[in-house]
Amino acid sequence: MITLMINGKAHQFDDDGSMPLLWALRDVLKYTGTKYGCGKGLCGACTVHLNSQPVRSCSLPVSAVGDGEITTIEGLSENGEHAVQQAWQQLNVPQCGYCQAGQMMSAAALLENNKKPSDDDIERAMSGNICRCGTYQRIKQAIHLAVELKE
Amino acid sequence: MSGQIENVSRRRFLKNLGISSTALVIGVQLPGLSLMPKALAASSDNAVFEPSVYLQIAQDNTVSVIVHRSEMGQGIRTSIPMILADELEADWQQVKVIQGLGDKKYGSQNTDGSRSIRRFYQPLREAGASARMMLEQAAANIWQVPVAQCQAQSGHVVDKAGARQLTFGDLVAAAQQLPLPEKDKIVFKAKQDFNFIGKENVALVDGHDIATGKAVYGYDVQLPEMKIAVIARPPVLASKIKSYDDSAAKKVPGVIAVVKMPDVEEPVLFKPLGGIAVIATNTWAALQGRKALKIDWQVNQDHQTYNSDSYKAALNNSCDNPAKVLRQKGDVTKALADADQVLSAEYYVPELIHAPMEPPAATAHYHDGQFDIWACTQTPQSAQNTVAQFMQVEPEKVNVNVTLLGGGFGRKSKPDFIVEAAYLAKTLMMPIKVEWSREDEVQQGYYHAVSYQKLRAGLKNKTLTAWQHNVALPPIGSTFSKGADLIGSESGLGLVDMPYQVANVSCAAGKAPAHTRIGWLRSVTNINQAFAVCSFADELAHARDLDPVQNLLSLLGDDRLIDLTKEQTEYGNYGESTDVYPIDTARLKNVVNRVAELANWSKPRPKNHGLGIAVHRSFVSYVASVVEVSVNPQGKIKLEHVWLSVDCGTAVNPERIKSQMEGAAVFAISLAYYGELTAKNGVIEQGNFDTYQMARIGEVPETTVDIVDSDAPPGGVGEPGVPPIVPALTNAIFAATGKRYRELPLKQYDII
Numbered sequence: 001m002i003t004l005m006i007n008g009k010a011h012q013f014d015d016d017g018s019m020p021l022l023w024a025l026r027d028v029l030k031y032t033g034t035k036y037g038c039g040k041g042l043c044g045a046c047t048v049h050l051n052s053q054p055v056r057s058c059s060l061p062v063s064a065v066g067d068g069e070i071t072t073i074e075g076l077s078e079n080g081e082h083a084v085q086q087a088w089q090q091l092n093v094p095q096c097g098y099c100q101a102g103q104m105m106s107a108a109a110l111l112e113n114n115k116k117p118s119d120d121d122i123e124r125a126m127s128g129n130i131c132r133c134g135t136y137q138r139i140k141q142a143i144h145l146a147v148e149l150k151e
Numbered sequence: 152m153s154g155q156i157e158n159v160s161r162r163r164f165l166k167n168l169g170i171s172s173t174a175l176v177i178g179v180q181l182p183g184l185s186l187m188p189k190a191l192a193a194s195s196d197n198a199v200f201e202p203s204v205y206l207q208i209a210q211d212n213t214v215s216v217i218v219h220r221s222e223m224g225q226g227i228r229t230s231i232p233m234i235l236a237d238e239l240e241a242d243w244q245q246v247k248v249i250q251g252l253g254d255k256k257y258g259s260q261n262t263d264g265s266r267s268i269r270r271f272y273q274p275l276r277e278a279g280a281s282a283r284m285m286l287e288q289a290a291a292n293i294w295q296v297p298v299a300q301c302q303a304q305s306g307h308v309v310d311k312a313g314a315r316q317l318t319f320g321d322l323v324a325a326a327q328q329l330p331l332p333e334k335d336k337i338v339f340k341a342k343q344d345f346n347f348i349g350k351e352n353v354a355l356v357d358g359h360d361i362a363t364g365k366a367v368y369g370y371d372v373q374l375p376e377m378k379i380a381v382i383a384r385p386p387v388l389a390s391k392i393k394s395y396d397d398s399a400a401k402k403v404p405g406v407i408a409v410v411k412m413p414d415v416e417e418p419v420l421f422k423p424l425g426g427i428a429v430i431a432t433n434t435w436a437a438l439q440g441r442k443a444l445k446i447d448w449q450v451n452q453d454h455q456t457y458n459s460d461s462y463k464a465a466l467n468n469s470c471d472n473p474a475k476v477l478r479q480k481g482d483v484t485k486a487l488a489d490a491d492q493v494l495s496a497e498y499y500v501p502e503l504i505h506a507p508m509e510p511p512a513a514t515a516h517y518h519d520g521q522f523d524i525w526a527c528t529q530t531p532q533s534a535q536n537t538v539a540q541f542m543q544v545e546p547e548k549v550n551v552n553v554t555l556l557g558g559g560f561g562r563k564s565k566p567d568f569i570v571e572a573a574y575l576a577k578t579l580m581m582p583i584k585v586e587w588s589r590e591d592e593v594q595q596g597y598y599h600a601v602s603y604q605k606l607r608a609g610l611k612n613k614t615l616t617a618w619q620h621n622v623a624l625p626p627i628g629s630t631f632s633k634g635a636d637l638i639g640s641e642s643g644l645g646l647v648d649m650p651y652q653v654a655n656v657s658c659a660a661g662k663a664p665a666h667t668r669i670g671w672l673r674s675v676t677n678i679n680q681a682f683a684v685c686s687f688a689d690e691l692a693h694a695r696d697l698d699p700v701q702n703l704l705s706l707l708g709d710d711r712l713i714d715l716t717k718e719q720t721e722y723g724n725y726g727e728s729t730d731v732y733p734i735d736t737a738r739l740k741n742v743v744n745r746v747a748e749l750a751n752w753s754k755p756r757p758k759n760h761g762l763g764i765a766v767h768r769s770f771v772s773y774v775a776s777v778v779e780v781s782v783n784p785q786g787k788i789k790l791e792h793v794w795l796s797v798d799c800g801t802a803v804n805p806e807r808i809k810s811q812m813e814g815a816a817v818f819a820i821s822l823a824y825y826g827e828l829t830a831k832n833g834v835i836e837q838g839n840f841d842t843y844q845m846a847r848i849g850e851v852p853e854t855t856v857d858i859v860d861s862d863a864p865p866g867g868v869g870e871p872g873v874p875p876i877v878p879a880l881t882n883a884i885f886a887a888t889g890k891r892y893r894e895l896p897l898k899q900y901d902i903i
Contacts, residue, residue, distance in 0.1 A: 015433070016404060016405070016435065016436070019433070019435040020435060026371075026434070027432075027433035027435070030373060032364075032371040032373070034364070035368075035557070036370060036434075036509075036586075037509075037840075038589045038840050039589060039839075040839055042839055042841055043508065043840050043845075045508055072364065073363065073364030074363070074364045076364075077363075085363065086362075088358075088362045089358045089359060092354065092806060092807075092810065094224070094357075094358065095224030095225070095226075095810055095811075096222075096223050096224030096507070096509075096555070096557050096558045096559075097357065097366055097555065097557070098507075098508040098509045098555075098557025099557075100361055100362070101361075123848050123849035124849075126848045127847050127849055129847075130840060130845045131508070131817075132506055132507055132508045132558050132560075132818075132821075132845060133224045133508075133814045133817075134814035134815070134816065134817025134846075134851070135810070135813070136817060136851050137851070137853055137854060140848065
């Protein structure tokens with residue numbers, strides 16, 4: 001039995017400890033906001049926070065989480081009030097929206113570590129997140145807007 | 152485009168949608184029309200009527216819009232309500248969006264071909280305006296005043312002579328008793344009175360759900376007792392199972408069953424591909440179980456011969472031996488012989504795949520002789536009919552719920568994955584979600600055909616006198632007719648509709664057998680054909696010593712409507728009449744001029760920079776693109792900026808038009824830089840984003856979009872942005888480096 005702290009709540013997990021966190025979240029604990037895109041840490045759709053750092057949940061076994069605090073998109077804020085979520089909505093960033101949970105989790109983690117990232121900082125921090133619809137330009141704008149909203 | 156409107160408030164099916172009987176319901180029905188080039192519409196799309204869109208106004212003052220088209224990022228769940236709410240004079244806050252089930256009563260729901268707005272703008276306006284007029288009449292009857300005195304405004308009808316008003320909800324009962332206005336009596340709002348149409352400030356209907364992780368995609372569906380299935384499909388198309396050993400798979404904790412899928416017979420249509428399904432309590436267990444399978448395939452001998460290198464050589468050869476002339480004007484052979492300058496060029500675009508961020512996923516539950524299905528499908532009726540046919544039930548016994556789509560790009564027009572779920576749900580008598588992995592999606596898809604093209608042009612005194620364009624590519628038709636090896640409607644996607652003014656033209660196609668399922672990918676054959684045509688046009692600029700913009704304007708020639716029927720050329724025009732949607736060179740030239748101005752074309756750039764331009768009409772819209780690149784001392788290319796000018800006729804949702812164009816730029820950059828699938832002995836060699844790469848945030852430049860203000864009928868938006876960008880990019884690289892790249896992807900040249 002493993003106890004997982006997700007969005008501030010304790011969950012008992014008694015399945016295969018080698019299961020990637022992604023599938024534990026989605027299939028076992030029903031947090032479906034975190035998405036599957038590649039299963040190999042190549043696209044970032046599954047990004048969540050482990051102790052405030054962005055991690056690819058598709059490549060992180062549940063057993064490696066330990067007593068770390070997991071935050072998923074559902075736990076980023078109560079009802080979408082996080083500056084990143086607000087900026088995403090204001091600029092109509094999403095197209096299909098599927099990758100955006102991962103994008104927002106990467107962006108939120110960036111802003112935790114860098115209060116005012118440059119375009120280069122953003123490109124570095126976000127380069128692991130693919131958006132097939134091609135919303136990159138607005139993602140960049142939205143991160144800058146989130147900085148303003150936070151100020 | 153005409154719409155017939157009828158009052159359908161008593162129709163029983165509305166109860167199935169959970170709509171209260173106290174609602175005023177307006178339905179729109181269109182006469183059946185072919186929407187896509189025929190081969191592309193080869194699904195089970197046999198409905199007599201075009202799609203219907205429903206509007207419900209409830210006594211609680213809710214205006215429900217039933218969106219019957221699939222949302223995959225193009226914004227249709229926002230744009231359809233914008234049109235209806237505008238003509239209705241609804242308050243945006245009272246509008247609720249309901250996703251329509253797959254149902255032939257709607258007519259076609261096939262969300263591809265960039266046609267949702269194109270086909271439904273006018274009928275939606277008619278539905279909204281009719282409802283508004285009925286509400287005004289209802290108020291007039293209640294107040295006993297002339298209807299001219301009653302005006303709908305933001306969810307109310309107001310008495311212009313007094314201070315009274317009623318909400319739409321208050322008027323439902325009275326409006327229900329009224330006949331629909333005659334079609335020719337419908338009064339539409341004037342453009343300057345629009346509240347939503349053409350405005351940029353409308354928030355996405357699903358924006359909040361997406362931002363908070365609540366939006367439900369096909370992969371996210373959860374049912375009680377549902378199990379997850381993944382399938383080991385044949386690595387070579389149409390191979391069968393000789394034998395298999397599932398003993399290790401069954402030992403994986405969580406695996407509950409292993410099921411052999413029926414082998415597929417060609418034509419593959421939308422049938423499941425066969426293979427072995429592993430069913431488990433969660434995805435991880437299912438994937439582990441699949442890995443543990445031992446399968447001995449009886450490999451398809453024909454398709455096993457597919458090797459990309461030799462196939463490319465065969466396509467090259469096929470271009471020289473065309474089997475069918477598709478457009479012939481004048482005498483190209485003579486004109487080339489008479490020319491004082493002849494240019495030749497060959498273009499190659501590899502096989503491509505959609506790679507939507509969400510791979511295909513479908514959930515099915517079989518009970519009481521019927522299937523309940525939830526899927527990320529672009530085409531719920533095709534799903535319904537294909538499941539019905541495969542599972543031998545009546546279509547009425549198949550209920551298809553459409554989730555949000557995590558990208559579509561044409562992949563989710565094919566319901567094979569939905570049939571897999573239905574088959575397993577019935578076989579195991581439990582709710583099953585079939586999930587495709589990324590590797591499944593890349594290796595077992597419906598592919599954009601690999602193509603080879605040869606072009607020749609003749610110049611006399613620097614004037615274009617001859618244009619010859621031969622193509623060879625495996626056709627989409629092969630998916631629907633075994634052994635089909637010659638293109639059909641693909642010819643209308645950038646080949647025969649070449650718009651340059653030239654006296655002698657020949658377009659022809661060679662045969663090419665298919666060894667994978669050939670499908671359609673965002674903008675379809677326009678991708679490769681526009682790449683060749685627009686690149687070759689740029690080559691002509693240099694041969695003619697003309698600035699590329701001047702060259703393009705000169706090639707487009709006089710302002711005129713191109714009538715290909717005069718040349719006895721078959722041309723699909725995306726299913727539209729050429730009277731309503733002609734090929735208009737003035738509109739092509741207009742977007743060329745506008746994009747050149749937008750990009751400040753004539754402004755001198757740094758020495759290591761280059762500009763490229765291209766223009767292309769597709770899906771009855773006109774898009775011109777300028778790309779600026781720079782090259783560093785190591786010879787690596789950097790994209791500096793993309794400019795697009797789009798004339799899509801009436802622009803309903805400019806904000807989403809811009810986002811589609813921004814996205815088209817990224818889509819085009821991905822395929823130009825990285826797009827290449829290769830086959831070895833019939834097996835696709837790539838599998839995930841490491842081997843089939845996508846452009847990332849640092850690789851794409853800012854994109855600036857200009858939308859032509861137009862009152863022309865609306866054209867497509869989702870696809871037409873893609874075709875001109877790739878050639879504008881390679882033309883820019885030529886301008887910066889002097890090197891002409893005619894084979895994609897560009898990664899092979901070590902310049903990325």
